[in-house]
Amino acid sequence: MITRETIDKVFETARVEEVIGDFVQLKRAGSNYKGLSPFSDERSPSFMVSPVKQIWKDFSSGKGGSVVTFLMEHEHFTYPEAIRFLANKYNIEIEETETSQEDKIEANEKESMYLVSEFAKTYFHDTLLNSEEGKAIGLSYFKERGFTNETIAKFGLGYSPETWDAFTKQALSKGYQLEFLKKVGLTIAREDGKHFDRFKGRVMFPIQSLSGRNLGFGGRILNNDKKAAKYLNSPESDIYHKSKVLYGIFHAKQAIAKQNNCYLVEGYTDVIQLHQAGIENVVASSGTALTPDQIRLINRLTKNITVLFDGDAAGLRASVRGIDLILEEGMNVKVCTFPDGDDPDSFARKNSYEDLVLYLENNAKDFIQFKASLLMDEANNDPIKKADLIRDMVVSISKIPDRIKREIYIQETARIMDISEQVLLNTLAQLVQKDISEAGKKLKQEQKAFEVVKNEPLFQQEKVNIVYELERKIIEMLLLYGSQEADFDDFILKANEDGEMIEEKETNTVKVHQRIYLSLQEDEVELANPLFKEIYNDLIAYYNQNEHFNIEQYLMQLSIEHSQMVTDILMLEEKELLHNWETKHIYVKTKIQNVSQYVSETIVSLREFLINKLIMDLMNNYSSEEENDLEELKSTINDYNKLKVNLTNKIGRIRSTYL
Incomplete structure (x- = not known):
């Protein structure tokens, strides 16, 4: 198990633009980089990388996150694999506790296939360089082709012995399971229970992914057996799809x-x-x-x-x-x-x-x-x-x-x-x-569906989800400004000289995350969207445990789903850069000029919406014909409306209703 110290060092050292630049062609876009999405087929860039925030966002697929998340999404690495890849790239020594036998057993099937394939690469290369047969046949062939020792080592070239089951025996003796040897196509099993090596008597060319993981092999036969194929490739498997791989x-x-x-x-x-x-x-x-x-x-x-x-x-x-x-x-x-x-x-x-x-x-x-x-x-x-x-x-x-x-x-x-x-x-x-x-023929059915939707009355179209947008803004404020201090105005009831209760404005300097938390607690409000609620609780817990907000450190603890939502919010500003609005003389507002005003307006808007919802619920549920009940309803609604006016007056403007 990799130690926390190693993981922290990897995050501190790795640069998201450098790592992603190995997989995607990136071009400068202001202080950021943009490129074509590696997750979808597109011709206009929708993929953004922020060196300042050390995050990325793919607006075509919705994916996003840290440098580790990218490797997990693009290369299908597990979290430890991504950390190891980055540690190797930046020459960081990995410190880890001893892996238990139970942890090895729990390794998933695909990872087991990768491990078998990597072992085979090492075995074939070692056989080429250190066995008499390998040197006499395999190494001689590569030398005749003019390959240097450095080239042979760089491409991991190897040799599979002429013996029927030399590799399979060695792999089994090292604890690798026959099930995975067969699944990656290195071993062929007969119905009588016997098994033999697929690449017997061939020089070996390891086939690697864009990130360097070993996926399969190409093997060339060196004898004159006309019944055997000159070149033999690994069969299709969960880790090797030859139509999606390029050698080299x-x-x-x-x-x-x-x-x-x-x-x-x-x-x-x-x-x-x-x-x-x-x-x-x-x-x-x-x-x-x-x-x-x-x-x-x-x-x-x-x-x-x-x-x-x-x-x-x-x-x-x-x-x-x-x-x-x-x-x-x-x-x-x-x-x-x-x-x-x-x-x-x-x-x-x-x-x-x-x-x-x-x-x-x-x-x-x-x-x-x-x-x-x-x-x-x-x-x-x-x-x-x-x-x-x-x-x-x-x-x-x-x-x-x-x-x-x-x-x-x-x-x-x-x-x-x-x-x-x-x-x-x-x-x-x-x-x-x-x-x-x-x-057009293929799209005929879709066009008919479109015509139906297009001809529907406008009022039937789905309304904007106000709660979703307001809760998203709350998460955005916590992410962008949560650790900042700002001046907030509060109105306190105090007695004047005549004993009358009046409101008096009092300005307090507090951190944004504290203001948001206390405001929602005061109203006993919980976020309605489950994903926003989880992120909100994570953020509040993070701020309570850390003096400053570190986006890389915070993203480390998030699931992929949470990471995608967080980066979507953080990269909203960068998304506008993809459209090159400036070239059309349209200038997008990129910064909030008054954080305290932004926070206050959002909280008040949410309160307004919830009050309006309470009023509508009261009206919809009212069914009594008693005059007293009707008067009580009118009085309650009137109190709620007064509360709305009071709320909006406190921030210096009247808000329009959302319903």
């Missing part, structure tokens, strides 16, 4: 964000060789055809992809299919091919870093130029084939969401193919209209 993303993420470009290749060795050569912003699609989820993973880091392929026809055709998917995600794509007989791996081995960079810069073509040069050879002056080629190029352009980009590419295509721009625009319009028509 953990080692490439910082370089991708820094270079604002991502090189996309086909194989594991392509990634490793380019990385070793100095081109670190490179990933591979893990032995699968490129998927939208993989493209979105890159989109969090950059808008630019350069696809690298060798000159074989199959590879080039695959690149064409992937291009349309990339364009659909609103990204910019270029393609670079290597000379005949070369792939990214072999080309990187032959050339220096400088020559490699120069080649990539000079030979990366825009996708239109690439498609034209690729398919023109096939057309071979055949007018029918040329027409099909042009249509193929327009189909790709139709995938681009941005209309301005579409028109620019149409102009470029017209120039390259020597064809009328108007003809291309007409073809594009037909394709776009077809897409819209197909999408």
Whole structure:
């Protein structure tokens, strides 16, 4: 169990903008940062990070919290895992008490799978470096590929022995359960109860997540067994979904964000060789055809992809299919091919870093130029084939969401193919209209529902929940101003010289959280919203135990649900920055000029609302025909109305009723 001292040190050291910046491309927005949501598919930024408050908020999904909460949400870490990740990132030594056997047993299933996968990575790497078989076969292969010791260590490359169950026996002897070895696909069990290693006799390529967690493996066979697949990947599991993973993303993420470009290749060795050569912003699609989820993973880091392929026809055709998917995600794509007989791996081995960079810069073509040069050879002056080629190029352009980009590419295509721009625009319009028509059919039912709602009378629309808004304001004041001192006016009944009771104003300086607590206690008011009530009680308890409010320390003790609500309130001001109102000459008020007035008005508004509710309840429940009862009701309501006037007069303004 990690000690409190270690957790405190992690929170003191970790910077939310640095940690999140490893996963999301962030851009300055005043004193904050903004970027695309890592939790939803969007093209306009709704994700905000506040370095001052050390919190983040994703306005598209509603998620938010501290740096630890982000790791728990994005990487699905447990709380201890997030702390360990941050401690490792900032070189903080972890102090912990000994984990009991009971705690180990209670580890959830997914965590057990991660532990098994991490053990396998260590085992395969150790076997490669320290066993005679591993050095003779596996290490020799990697050395022949030109990989250095540093590269082998960095990518955790390994070797699985030729013996049928060498890994499984070792894992079981170390206490790892067969159930989880099978679930992650490292061990295959037969019906007769026997089991064997999936990756027997293969060199191993660990596949890591964006945060560095080991998800699965790719294994390459080295013998000439024609019945066995050359490459074998881990099967799908609760921790490994190959369509959502990119090989090398953990080692490439910082370089991708820094270079604002991502090189996309086909194989594991392509990634490793380019990385070793100095081109670190490179990933591979893990032995699968490129998927939208993989493209979105890159989109969090950059808008630019350069696809690298060798000159074989199959590879080039695959690149064409992937291009349309990339364009659909609103990204910019270029393609670079290597000379005949070369792939990214072999080309990187032959050339220096400088020559490699120069080649990539000079030979990366825009996708239109690439498609034209690729398919023109096939057309071979055949007018029918040329027409099909042009249509193929327009189909790709139709995938681009941005209309301005579409028109620019149409102009470029017209120039390259020597064809009328108007003809291309007409073809594009037909394709776009077809897409819209197909999408329209899917939305037909939703449109009907919308028409029903749209035609409903205005008075049937849901009213604003006044209590919710007022209680939210109370939480907001506690979070933003709870530890501040302010001058509050109180009216005390005192006897004058003539013995008459009069109200006399008295100004007291107290902390905001004390004023709010005493005011609600005086009226015996409890917050109606269960979530607000829990947060309110947490905040009051926190202020009673701590002299000053520390947002990072406070967020540490909150559940994810509470954390999301708190950051939503704290980041409300930052949310307005996403709209760039200033560019439209609209200036948003960002600070409360008079805290005491704000607190007093909110408390009085809540009191007014509750008084109005009491009056309405009295009127709705009145059913007696007795004249005395009616007079008593009128008198009670009159007293309540006088109380409302008295309340609003005390803060210098008459409030409008909410009912």
